[in-house]
Amino acid sequence: MTKQLVLMDHDGGVDDYLATMLLLTMDGIELLGVVVTPANCYVQSAVSATRKIIDLMEFSHIPVAESTVRGINPFPTLYRRDSFIVDHLPILNQRETITTPLVAETGQDFMIQVLREATSPVTLMVTGPLTTVAVALDKAPDIEAKIHKIVWMGGALNVAGNVEKSLEAGQDGSAEWNVYWDAISAARVWQTQIEIIMCPLDLTNNVPVTSELVYKMGRQRHYPISDLAGQCYALVIPQDYYFWDVLATAYLGHPEFYQLREWETEIITTGLSQGRTKVVPSGRKIYAMDKVDKEAFYDYILQQWAR
Numbered sequence: 587m588t589k590q591l592v593l594m595d596h597d598g599g600v601d602d603y604l605a606t607m608l609l610l611t612m613d614g615i616e617l618l619g620v621v622v623t624p625a626n627c628y629v630q631s632a633v634s635a636t637r638k639i640i641d642l643m644e645f646s647h648i649p650v651a652e653s654t655v656r657g658i659n660p661f662p663t664l665y666r667r668d669s670f671i672v673d674h675l676p677i678l679n680q681r682e683t684i685t686t687p688l689v690a691e692t693g694q695d696f697m698i699q700v701l702r703e704a705t706s707p708v709t710l711m712v713t714g715p716l717t718t719v720a721v722a723l724d725k726a727p728d729i730e731a732k733i734h735k736i737v738w739m740g741g742a743l744n745v746a747g748n749v750e751k752s753l754e755a756g757q758d759g760s761a762e763w764n765v766y767w768d769a770i771s772a773a774r775v776w777q778t779q780i781e782i783i784m785c786p787l788d789l790t791n792n793v794p795v796t797s798e799l800v801y802k803m804g805r806q807r808h809y810p811i812s813d814l815a816g817q818c819y820a821l822v823i824p825q826d827y828y829f830w831d832v833l834a835t836a837y838l839g840h841p842e843f844y845q846l847r848e849w850e851t852e853i854i855t856t857g858l859s860q861g862r863t864k865v866v867p868s869g870r871k872i873y874a875m876d877k878v879d880k881e882a883f884y885d886y887i888l889q890q891w892a893r
């Protein structure tokens with residue numbers, strides 16, 4: 587069986603590390619590298635934590651690259667500091683040195699290089715804003731042909747966004763954070779012919795991180811990866827936390843757990859709805875993950891992290 591080529595682009599939130607940890611357990615995937623987009627994190631910490639996780643999981647040949655793109659609306663500091671905490675977790679600091687390479691090029695240049703050199707089209711697994719992808723496409727339009735599809739956690743189609751409604755900030759509450767950070771770049775990707783399969787808040791709102799599940803991760807205590815996953819979720823369980831990036835990423839391992847639905851959409855880039863993924867007639871066709879077999883998903887992640 588030939589493996590599915592994947593390049594991951596995450597933005598350093600707690601959920602992003604867990605998505606990376608899940609991707610690394612998938613047998614049918616060949617992970618070509620991990621790009622860190624400086625959005626829901628402090629990027630030095632996020633790059634460091636990512637490399638330590640890859641070391642811990644014994645895949646230290648997989649390169650990590652730091653994207654230097656910029657967004658428009660910064661993520662809240664409260665979320666971004668999680669990257670600093672994760673980078674300090676004891677289980678990630680049992681070794682003095684990091685083996686997983688940090689490439690010299692920027693994340694956007696690394697993305698171009700990986701796609702150009704790939705022997706067949708590559709799936710982009712994006713769990714943060716689409717800015718690095720958009721910048722890479724602007725710099726090297728030829729790479730579009732090398733992108734098999736984009737699987738993306740982002741957007742809110744027929745539910746409210748997760749950016750708080752605020753007159754002061756000029757936001758009506760319809761935007762999802764990964765779009766809102768840089769809606770112009772999301773709109774840029776929307777202009778391509780690339781197949782987009784998104785995991786919107788419409789679905790993730792139904793898949794919470796529950797205490798019961800975090801306790802179950804703890805009971806798999808002989809497995810360091812399950813222990814790390816439980817520690818990461820323990821950090822964020824006081825917030826209303828959902829399987830965002832992890833739910834999107836699990837699609838690569840088990841697409842049959844999901845039902846997709848096609849929508850016609852546009853990205854709103856200005857005004858009070860800046861960052862909204864709006865359903866409009868004759869808009870850009872995308873697939874959204876519409877339903878998921880929750881029990882199968884919960885069982886899957888517990889099983890994959892039992893190592």
Ligand SMILES: [Ca+2]
Pocket residue numbers: 596597598599601602626713714831
């Ligand atoms: Ca993320």
